[in-house]
Amino acid sequence: MGEITLLLRRWKSGEQSAFDELMPLVYPQLRQIAAAYLRREFNPDVLQATVLVHELYLRLLNQKQASWDDRGTSSYLQLE
Numbered sequence: 146m147g148e149i150t151l152l153l154r155r156w157k158s159g160e161q162s163a164f165d166e167l168m169p170l171v172y173p174q175l176r177q178i179a180a181a182y183l184r185r186e187f188n189p190d191v192l193q194a195t196v197l198v199h200e201l202y203l204r205l206l207n208q209k210q211a212s213w214d215d216r217g218t219s220s221y222l223q224l225e
Contacts, residue, residue: 168202175201 149170155163179194 164205172198 149167152163152167156167175198176194179197183192183194
């Protein structure tokens with residue numbers, strides 16, 4: 146089992162430090178995904194990939210319960 150999957154499971158079980166370890170590992174991938182999305186969907190001058198990733202980070206940080214099966218198959222992500 147990969148390190149990211151283990152961190153997702155630890156975070157799901159309530160271990161906040163797992164989230165802190167996870168973000169530096171996935172940030173570059175999230176940034177690439179956001180940049181590719183913006184190139185296809187929006188004017189790149191209007192919104193930056195970094196802004197999207199930081200918004201995601203804040204939403205993840207503030208969620209009440211992480212709901213992940215693993216990094217390939219995530220369950221519903223509750224952001225309330």
